[in-house]
Amino acid sequence: xxxxxxxxxxxxxTIVIVLSYIVLGILNTFLFPHSLNDDIWSLYIxxxxxIENAQRYAAKVLGQKCxxxxxxxxxxxxxxxxxxxxMHPFLDRNSILREPVFKYNTPFGFNTHQNxxxxxxxxxxxxxxxxxxxxxxxxxxIVLGNGGILRGLGLGPYLNRFDVVIRLNxxxxxxxxxxxxxxxxxxxxxxxxxxxxxxxxxxxxLFVAVMYKGVDFSWLKAMIKxxxxxxxxxxxxxxxxxxxxxxxxxxxxxxxxxxxxxxALDLLQLPEPRSKLWGWHQNIPTLGVSAVVLATHLxxxxxxxxxxxxLSQPQIPLxxxxxxxxxxxxxxxxxxxxTERNFLENxxxxxxxxxxxGGIHCKFCNKLESTTSESLQFFSK
Ligand SMILES: *[C@@H]1O[C@H](CO)[C@@H](O)[C@H](O)[C@H]1NC(C)=O
Ligand SMILES: *[C@@H]1O[C@H](CO)[C@@H](O)[C@H](O)[C@H]1NC(C)=O
Numbered sequence: 001x002x003x004x005x006x007x008x009x010x011x012x013x014t015i016v017i018v019l020s021y022i023v024l025g026i027l028n029t030f031l032f033p034h035s036l037n038d039d040i041w042s043l044y045i046x047x048x049x050x051i052e053n054a055q056r057y058a059a060k061v062l063g064q065k066c067x068x069x070x071x072x073x074x075x076x077x078x079x080x081x082x083x084x085x086x087m088h089p090f091l092d093r094n095s096i097l098r099e100p101v102f103k104y105n106t107p108f109g110f111n112t113h114q115n116x117x118x119x120x121x122x123x124x125x126x127x128x129x130x131x132x133x134x135x136x137x138x139x140x141x142i143v144l145g146n147g148g149i150l151r152g153l154g155l156g157p158y159l160n161r162f163d164v165v166i167r168l169n170x171x172x173x174x175x176x177x178x179x180x181x182x183x184x185x186x187x188x189x190x191x192x193x194x195x196x197x198x199x200x201x202x203x204x205x206l207f208v209a210v211m212y213k214g215v216d217f218s219w220l221k222a223m224i225k226x227x228x229x230x231x232x233x234x235x236x237x238x239x240x241x242x243x244x245x246x247x248x249x250x251x252x253x254x255x256x257x258x259x260x261x262x263x264a265l266d267l268l269q270l271p272e273p274r275s276k277l278w279g280w281h282q283n284i285p286t287l288g289v290s291a292v293v294l295a296t297h298l299x300x301x302x303x304x305x306x307x308x309x310x311l312s313q314p315q316i317p318l319x320x321x322x323x324x325x326x327x328x329x330x331x332x333x334x335x336x337x338x339t340e341r342n343f344l345e346n347x348x349x350x351x352x353x354x355x356x357x358g359g360i361h362c363k364f365c366n367k368l369e370s371t372t373s374e375s376l377q378f379f380s381k
Pocket of ligand 1: 182183184202
């Protein structure tokens with residue numbers, strides 16, 4: 001009697017589980033019909049008017065007179081006592097490391113990696129920055145996010161006209177130059193993100209390494225010295241890393257971890273890092289927002305394009321170069337997408353940086369608004 005009851009219970013339980021799987025499966029195909037293999041780009045069309053407006057807006061931004069030190073001054077006003085106007089964005093052999101570098105662990109500082117840091121500093125170049133970065137004249141930077149929104153806007157020729165073009169990770173140029181241009185001044189990346197194709201390396205660009213873990217130092221040292229990464233170190237990377245970069249040792253830099261710390265703790269005001277047994281506190285800024293902050297320290301004026309994850313449109317393409325949809329972004333737990341969006345939106349709305357593809361805040365979608373600083377009252381509430 002009891003046995004039969006138990007058997008019945010188990011049977012019911014199994015049926016319920018199997019049914020839920022079937023229902024979930026149906027729901028999934030219904031909600032995300034193109035999630036497997038289909039080319040998501042075949043359905044992607046950009047409105048002609050939007051293309052024209054985006055290009056006209058980019059031309060307008062480039063046509064205005066560049067304002068010397070504009071972005072630092074504005075950031076300093078917006079984040080008093082937080083934004084560090086004297087920040088050195090890169091580490092080279094002569095860098096003087098300040099105290100916060102030793103206070104935090106990666107990626108906010110290099111506390112637990114001091115030996116590796118000193119070893120790598122010995123092989124870093126001592127020479128200065130490329131011409132575009134060194135020049136005293138007013139510099140305009142464009143930071144290119146990898147968002148699908150870049151596709152079809154034809155902004156390539158406009159992006160090439162910026163003094164400094166910053167690209168992230170493996171963002172490809174080959175095959176996408178109409179939309180993303182072909183000039184690269186800086187490629188900012190962690191080891192796993194470094195492009196595999198040699199055609200993605202501009203002969204004069206800087207490779208700016210962003211360090212997240214101990215083996216990243218070993219990888220960078222191997223790349224600078226043109227050595228092999230040992231098997232025991234290779235197993236610690238979460239994706240196959242490039243074995244050789246086709247650039248000279250003088251073209252490598254390390255991103256000052258203070259940029260990541262400043263971005264996360266001072267500007268985004270995310271919680272201080274503390275140890276957690278499993279997972280992340282969502283306090284690691286994305287490479288994209290860190291690159292925008294880097295650009296504010298490096299340039300007189302800053303624009304961005306290819307930014308803006310819109311999680312309420314799960315089916316739109318996530319990146320301009322691949323077949324992945326927005327809902328893939330929902331699964332990640334490392335970054336705080338909403339906080340970053342608000343931060344960038346505030347900067348764009350106030351005219352401190354300009355958004356050429358309009359994914360953060362579009363100033364050309366309805367009518368062409370003024371690109372000059374509109375009002376800082378927005379922040380004083
Ligand atoms: C970019 O493309 C233009 C036009 O095709 C070419 O003249 C230029 O050399 C290219 N620049 C780079 C850095 O590849
Ligand atoms: C995100 O997508 C939703 C739905 O299409 C839209 O209403 C909203 O305006 C978008 N948000 C932004 C910031 O573009």
